[in-house]
Amino acid sequence: MMTMTLLLAASCDLRSEVRMDQRTETMQGHADAALTALAAFESEDLEGVRRAGKAVSESPPWAAFPPEARRFLEATRASGLALSKVDDWARAATALGGLADSCGSCHAEQGVVPSAPAGSTTAIELWLAVALRDDARWNQASRGADRLASTDWQARSTALGAELGLIRASGRSEWIGQGLGRHMESHFAAATDAVWFLALGDLDGVRERAPLLQHGPHPGLPEDLHPLVGPLSDAAGKLAHVTSVADGAPKSVALAERCAACHKQSGAIGTLTVEDVRLPEMDPVGDHVMAPYLLWVGLLVPSDAAWQEGSRFLRLPPELPEGAQTHTGTYEALATRASEVKAQERGALFAELIQTCVPCHTAGDVDVDSGRNSPIRH
Ligand code: HEC
Ligand code: HEC
Ligand code: HEC
Numbered sequence: 245m246m247t248m249t250l251l252l253a254a255s256c257d258l259r260s261e262v263r264m265d266q267r268t269e270t271m272q273g274h275a276d277a278a279l280t281a282l283a284a285f286e287s288e289d290l291e292g293v294r295r296a297g298k299a300v301s302e303s304p305p306w307a308a309f310p311p312e313a314r315r316f317l318e319a320t321r322a323s324g325l326a327l328s329k330v331d332d333w334a335r336a337a338t339a340l341g342g343l344a345d346s347c348g349s350c351h352a353e354q355g356v357v358p359s360a361p362a363g364s365t366t367a368i369e370l371w372l373a374v375a376l377r378d379d380a381r382w383n384q385a386s387r388g389a390d391r392l393a394s395t396d397w398q399a400r401s402t403a404l405g406a407e408l409g410l411i412r413a414s415g416r417s418e419w420i421g422q423g424l425g426r427h428m429e430s431h432f433a434a435a436t437d438a439v440w441f442l443a444l445g446d447l448d449g450v451r452e453r454a455p456l457l458q459h460g461p462h463p464g465l466p467e468d469l470h471p472l473v474g475p476l477s478d479a480a481g482k483l484a485h486v487t488s489v490a491d492g493a494p495k496s497v498a499l500a501e502r503c504a505a506c507h508k509q510s511g512a513i514g515t516l517t518v519e520d521v522r523l524p525e526m527d528p529v530g531d532h533v534m535a536p537y538l539l540w541v542g543l544l545v546p547s548d549a550a551w552q553e554g555s556r557f558l559r560l561p562p563e564l565p566e567g568a569q570t571h572t573g574t575y576e577a578l579a580t581r582a583s584e585v586k587a588q589e590r591g592a593l594f595a596e597l598i599q600t601c602v603p604c605h606t607a608g609d610v611d612v613d614s615g616r617n618s619p620i621r622h
Pocket of ligand 2: 424426429465469470472504544
């Protein structure tokens with residue numbers, strides 16, 4: 245198709261076949277450099293992004309393309325140059341969207357929809373869709389995200405820049421092209437991990453997870469809820485600067501309250517029933533771990549059922565080794581209080597509870613690997 249046009253245009257040129265090869269090489273060089281930039285972006289290597297941008301800006305050989313294609317190559321090189329100068333993630337995201345668009349403009353003009361192997365992430369697929377002007381690819385990669393449902397390529401490349409911006413704001417590239425439900429699941433994982441690390445005394449783990457909740461509104465979030473995003477981000481920021489378990493305990497409760505405030509205002513989650521949250525009793529250790537997890541869910545949804553189920557598990561304490569016996573009293577007292585406490589005092593009780601974990605584990609010489617023991621996954 246387009247290859248044909250180029251071939252015809254260049255047919256009087258005896259070296260056309262050589263040029264064809266060179267052109268393919270140029271393309272592969274372009275595509276490689278661009279994909280390298282994306283990979284660097286996803287792995288948070290800003291210097292790598294700039295380096296790859298520079299490679300695009302220096303891409304030879306011009307002679308292989310017919311004169312009318314030259315302005316598109318110039319535009320692509322200019323996009324590469326812009327990318328080589330970015331000094332923050334937001335600019336890098338926009339520049340990557342711009343680069344895709346300049347590749348795409350030439351492909352559109354030349355009437356080609358080049359093929360390329362499937363990208364390993366949604367971000368790469370979306371990027372390639374714009375760069376190759378591949379409709380099917382775009383529709384496939386943007387499935388489930390209403391905000392990407394446009395047929396206009398310029399709008400798509402702008403949306404792509406915004407999506408890429410999300411990667412860095414959130415720290416989670418899997419949010420790209422995803423709906424609000426999945427975004428919230430990421431929230432849940434980040435927040436729960438952070439609090440879990442805190443409970444088990446792994447402050448570095450908290451410092452790593454809490455910042456994942458510091459970002460602007462997700463594009464799928466209804467406008468009227470946007471004002472509730474800043475407070476969540478602030479609460480997460482405070483937790484990220486945790487200095488001790490005692491310092492972090494009330495901060496993690498404040499975080500859960502920010503989640504709950506928005507869920508209440510939006511009516512997004514609704515009321516969970518006991519059946520929704522009921523979990524089978526396991527071995528004593530499993531039950532022991534489930535208790536704080538369910539109480540936490542009870543706070544952030546917020547859910548009476550989850551809180552009550554958590555208190556039930558809390559009343560099934562683990563068998564305590566010698567050294568830890570002195571901690572039994574505190575633990576049992578908390579377990580009793582948890583089932584009786586008023587809704588507005590649950591946060592304070594939770595903050596107390598998560599300060600009991602480390603002292604008892606230490607006294608009982610219990611080896612708790614916070615990463616391995618996360619209730620979410622890992
Ligand atoms: C000057 C116009 C032009 C620009 C700019 C351009 N391309 Fe292309 N591209 C083409 C043409 C024409 C083809 C198909 C024919 C060919 O290989 O000569 C092609 C083919 C491709 C292919 C398929 C290569 C293969 O091995 O078959 C990929 C991948 C590609 N382009 C990626 C990109 C990327 C990524 C960019 C931007 C960084 C880009 N192109 C910029 C014109 C352009
Ligand atoms: C600014 C508002 C807002 C904030 C803040 C918020 N959420 Fe949500 N959340 C929502 C909305 C809206 C939904 C419904 C999403 C949907 O359409 O499925 C939701 C749904 C959820 C869900 C259910 C997801 C699913 O599978 O559908 C979970 C879990 C969740 N949120 C966790 C959290 C956690 C944890 C936090 C705090 C760290 C939090 N949310 C903060 C608005 C918010
Ligand atoms: C009164 C003492 C005590 C308190 C308080 C306590 N634990 Fe434990 N915990 C234990 C003991 C004992 C074990 C080891 C049980 C075993 O291996 O049989 C344990 C084991 C664990 C484990 C490891 C489970 C596994 O898979 O090996 C985790 C995770 C854990 N506790 C989390 C918590 C959290 C979170 C808190 C605070 C909300 C907490 N614990 C509070 C005594 C306590």
